[in-house]
Amino acid sequence: MIVRIMGEGQVELADGHFTELNKLDDELLAEMEGGDEAGFRRTLGALLEAVRRLGEPLPDDALEPSELILPAPDATLDEVREMLSDDGLIPG
Secondary structure (H helix, E strand, O other): OEEEEOOOEEEEOOHHHHHHHHHHHHHHHHHHHOOOHHHHHHHHHHHHHHHHHHOEEOOOOOOOOOOEEEOOOOOOHHHHHHHOEOOEOOOO
């Protein structure tokens, strides 16, 4: 799956990594619903770092259709809330 981190670029992630990412996504959703700004910041950073660590960066000149778009590291709680689906940022 091709994942874009807004403002950074794209990475290719194997489907097997989504269990780990979904745990962070669930935690992020709970923190957002509870208005926990500090927890939100920490978990968003952890989620993006996991994508960077587990994924294979695509070359800067490659532009593949992104199947998943994640917010920039400095995104606000309100900006991320607008990106959410019922499943959070990551489907499943």
